[in-house]
Amino acid sequence: MEEADGNGKSMKGRGRLCCICNKRRAALKRPKTLEQICRECFYEVFEEEIHQVIVENQLFKPGERIALGASGGKDSTVLAYVLSELNRRHNYGLDLFLLSVDEGITGYRDDSLETVKRNEIQYGLPLKIVSYKDLYGWTMDEIVKMIGLKNNCTFCGVFRRQALDRGAALLKVDKLATGHNADDIAETVLLNILRGDIARLSRCTSIITGEDGPIPRCKPFKYTYEKEIVMYAYFKRLDYFSTECIYSPNAYRGFVREFIKDLERIRPRAILDIIQSGEDFRISTSTKMPEQGTCERCGYISSQKWCKACVLLEGLNRGLPKLGIGRSRGLSDDRKKGIKENIGTKSIESKQCGTLDF
């Protein structure tokens, strides 16, 4: 006779038991371990693994103020939910804040910000929104109107990075935590290899970056699979926004994304192995890390006279939007040529444009 679950639905051979508790019906197969586990055990291992990552890497110290980069998307929504939970459960003693950037993209960011505002209430975390319009005098809609769809992600990526730092400074936080997951990091490792960007390759797997800068950033989901984040959000009925940025050209990164998903289907461990490969790369070349100074104009960290945002902004304000696009640093001259041909897919530290978490 067939078993039935709570709803009286037949289980048709789907009734395998959870390999952790051996009591309840398995609800998913973990990509990391291939274990078949039930919902309750899944919540437990998912949350506790993140806790372990936080503890082992000393991501936070008691009493710190932490901003969570919040886009309204799945990763940052689950991050806000899980971190507030762990903060309570394990007495981290953290003050958590949601930090969002309003790029000024009608029909996209305004909708996703509504999601973040609901998260503010649902999780009881104070929310700060910083906008491109306030910081730079331009919305993304206005920028795209001026420059077209070709290089807009260069603007978006540079402006967003700085906007998050400025928002974090306004909130007086000690650190910024982002929702980058294992799939994102594997993708960035491959992108940096494909671009020959060894300096970024060695940096992109670090779980904490920018410790010498104004606001260090950390990635508590570095080892968390995207599949599990989405399953968690689905089972917990978390409220998130999932529309793609209308300005995202996305082609090069999109291919790499697809490649990783294809690999995952055949061998889910591939994602962790790519991260491991990235970690094991050690620079032994003469690749120079640019020296850090501050921008003469706005005071933001910069290795040049003006920071990238100020250069781009100057171009916009003078009606010369190409200014500052395609410049590369720390590369030999023959490399620069190759990079210039890749304009439009440059913001390789960021996720595809329109998503906040990077």
Next chain:
Amino acid sequence: MQLTLEFGGGLELLCDSVKIHNVNVDPQNGTEKLIMKDLLSWVRTNLIKERPEMFMKEDSVRPGVLVLVNDCDWELSGQLDTTLEEKDVVVFISTLHGG
């Protein structure tokens, strides 16, 4: 056979932004039972209005699309070979959109 199909994570945009579809699908190709493989091609023909490549790749879902049958990961029930029954709820969620 009556089924409830749910699209999420941005996939709903491919079917006129409707998330939940109550549909009637009969077993295909003269067989007696309906399996996921046949349901997918039915969905592609009858519900997906644009960019089918965002939903499917070859005869399965595109890698990165999660499938749950009665809230259970289809990787536990045989994926394309999963047999569907009256009143089953099938959920498709894209993991590929947004952060």
